[in-house]
Amino acid sequence: MTRYYFDVVEDGRMSVDTEGTELPDANAARVEATLALAEIARDALPGTRRKEITMTVRDKDEGPRFTLELRFRTVA
Numbered sequence: 001m002t003r004y005y006f007d008v009v010e011d012g013r014m015s016v017d018t019e020g021t022e023l024p025d026a027n028a029a030r031v032e033a034t035l036a037l038a039e040i041a042r043d044a045l046p047g048t049r050r051k052e053i054t055m056t057v058r059d060k061d062e063g064p065r066f067t068l069e070l071r072f073r074t075v076a
Helices: 026-044
Strands: 002-010 013-015 021-023 050-059 063-073
Antiparallel strands (some): 002 021
């Protein structure tokens, strides 16, 4: 198992994951990241007109593995 870290940037503010989560492979990390980003969005989007959230998934050995981005904008 590999320990993956999920770092989040929300509206320019970065939160670094220092604990990580052990997962069997990069595909499992991608699923975990997608679910986590959806949960963050569920809490952050109501009542806002614009929001940008980026999650970078990394591991200790290879560094950044992939990035997910969510951009939300209300157009009136």
